[in-house]
Amino acid sequence: MTKPSLRRMIPPSVPNGVDACMHGGFFSMNYQVFCPVKKCGMALGLLFALLVVAGCEGGKEEAAPAAQGLPEFQPAIGGPASRIETLKSRLFDEPENDMLLSALGDAYFEAKRFQEAIPVYEKAVAINPQNYDALNDLGLCYFYTRNEVAALEALDKAVAVNPDYKYAWLSKGFVLVSIGRFQDAEAPLRRAKELDPNGNIGAEAEKFLQKIEQHKATRPPAG
Template sequence: MLLRRLSNQFWLAGVLAALLVLAGCGATTPARGPSADDGRSAVRGIDGTGIPPKALTQFERAAAVMAAGDLGKAEKRFTDFVLLYPDYPGAWVNLAIIHAGNGHDDKAREAIDSALAVNPDHAPALNQMGMLHRRNGNFLEAEAAYLKAVTVSPGYALAHYNLGVLNELYLQRLDAALQHFEIYQSLVGEDKQVERWIKDLKRRGAVSQQTANVAD
C-alpha cells in the first residue's frame, strides 16, 4: 500500500507539469483539468499583467517537452525561460520538479524558494516544498507547507492528496488522512484508487473504535 501511494504521488507531481501549461504562472491550479476558457487568463505575473504571447509559447513548449519525458531538454528550456521571465512562479515550480526527479534536492529547494519569492502564496510551489520536506523526513514541515497550500487555495487537489498520504503513512493520523482524501475525491471526481483507500481507512477506523469500546 505504501509503494502504491508513493508511486501515485510521484505520478501526480508529473501531471502537475501538464496543469501548469494552463495555469503555470498563476496562484492556483484547476482541480480537474482546464477551466472553461483556454487558461491564458490564469497566466499572470506579479503585477497582474498577462504574460507576453512569445513567452507563453516558450513556456508551453517547455512544458510539452517535460510532459513527454525529456527532462534534460525541459530543464534547459525552463532555465532559459526564467532567465528572461523570472517573475512567473510556475516555471520555477517545473524546474523544482525536474531537479527533484533527478535527485538534486538543493537545486529543487532553490527553485521553490524562487517561486515563493515571486508569490509566497503560490499553491503549487508550497505543495512542492511539502514534497521535498517529506522526502527528507521533515514530516511536520511538510504538513505545514501542504496546509498553507490548501489554505491559500482550498481547491488545490494535489495538496489534499499529499496531506492524505502524509497523515496516513507517516503521521499515523487516520482521521485526518480520511478527511483530505475525501476532499481530494470531491475536487477531482471519481478516482477508483483513492476510493479504495477511503473505504480502507473507514474500515480501519471502525475497527479501532470497536477495539476502544471493548477496552472501555
Template sequence: MPWLQPPSARRNLAGAMRKESLVFLMVPLLAAVGVLRAADETPAPEPSASEEPARLPFRGSPGGIRESAPQTEKVPVEIPPEAEPAVESLAVEAIGNDGIKAFEAGNFGAAREAYLRVLKVEPNNLPALVNLGSAEYRLGNMDEAERLLRRSLQIKPDNPTAWLNLGIIYLERKEPMRSLAAIAQAVVHSPNDPVARNYLGVAAGRNRWFDAAESELRRAIELKPDYADAHFNLAVFCLERDPPAVELARRHYQKAIELGSAPDPLIEKALKN
C-alpha cells in the same frame, strides 16, 4: 507560460506504504505519499530499517498543467543579444512552451535546459521557476528542486502549485510534518483542488492522523467523484481502522478499479481476510 504541476503519472505512497509517485499536481510534481515514483522514474530508495514497515500502498496522481494559458504550436526562438523587449517576451514564451512539450514527452533534461534559458532572460519568471523545480525533481535533484520552489515562494507566497510540489518532495524524503505543513498551504490557497486534498489526506495519514486523512480524502472525492486515487487511498485508510471497515474499503477499492486504477494484490488480500 503554463505552469507544470506535480508529475502527472500516478504514484504509490509509502509510510505505512509501498512505492509510487507527488507531483506536481503541472508538471506539477505531485502523487502520493511516502515514496513517490512515476512510471518513467527510477524507483525511490526503500525505507530504512528504523521506519515503520510498509503495509498497504497509497496512491496519488498530480494533475496536468494548470493555470496555463492556451497553448499554440510555436517554433523555438533564439534570443538575440540586443532583442527588443517585445521580441524577448515572445522568445521567452516560445522557449517556455518548448520546455513544457519536452516535459510532457518525458525529456526532462531538455525541459530543464529550456527553463534555464527562460530564467537567463527573466530571473523571476514564476512558471519557469516552478516548472524547473518539477524538472529537477523528475531528474532526481531534490535539493535543487526544493531550492527553486522556495525561491518561487519568496516571490509569490500564495502559489499553491509550488507549495504542493514542495510538500511532495518532503513526502519523498519522509519528512511527514514538513510535508503536511507545505501541502496544507497548497490547500489554503486552493481549497477546491482535489489533488491537493488527496495529498493532504495522505500526508495526514503519514502523520497517523487517520480521521483527518479520511476527511480530506472524502473532500477530494466530493470535489471530483471520479478521482480513482482518492477512492483507492480511502480504501486503504478504511482497512487501517481498528477494527477495519472492510465493506467500506471494498466499496471504495472497487470504485477505484472501475475508474481505471490498477488492482493491488495487498489490498485484495486484506479484503479477503
C-alpha cells in the same frame, strides 16, 4: 497545449526505507509517489507520480489510475536534464518568473532531484505566495526528503490559498496516511473526494478511506 494522461514511475527506493508500517500503520508505501498531473496557468509542467499501496500483511498492490491530461508548459525537447538546462537559460533573463521557476522545479521533480527542487519551489512561492500548485509540489518534495512537518505546512498553505484545489487535499491525506496519522487523514481525503466525486482524485481518495476503514475494523478494542 493539452497532453495525454501521464504517470511517471519513481523507483521504490525513493525515499529510502520509508514505510508507513514503521509508524504503526497498516500501509506499506512502495513509492512511487501519489501525485496527479498538475495544472496552473501556462507554465507548470508535470507533477509525476504513482502510488502503490499494499497491506502490511501482504495485501494486493494496486496502482493508482492515470490522472486526466491538463494544460502544461514544457520545452519540446529531451528529458528532464535537457529541460532543466533550457529553463535555467530562460530564468537567466527572467529570474523572477515564478511560473518558469515552478516548471524548473517540476523538471527536478521528474529527475527525482527533490533536494534541488525545494529551493526552486521555495523561490517560486516567495515571489508569488498565491502559487498553490507550487506549494503542493513543495510539500511533496519536503515529504520525500523526510521533512513531514514542512510538508504539511506547505500543503496547508496550498489549501488555504485555494480551498478547492483537490490535488493538495489528496496530497495532504497521502502524507498523513503515510506517517500513520489515519484519523487526521480522513478529513482531507473526504474533501478531495467531495471536490472530485467522479474523477481520478476522488477515486484515489476513496481507496485511502477504504483502507482506513479496514484498519479500524481490524484494530483490537481500546483498553
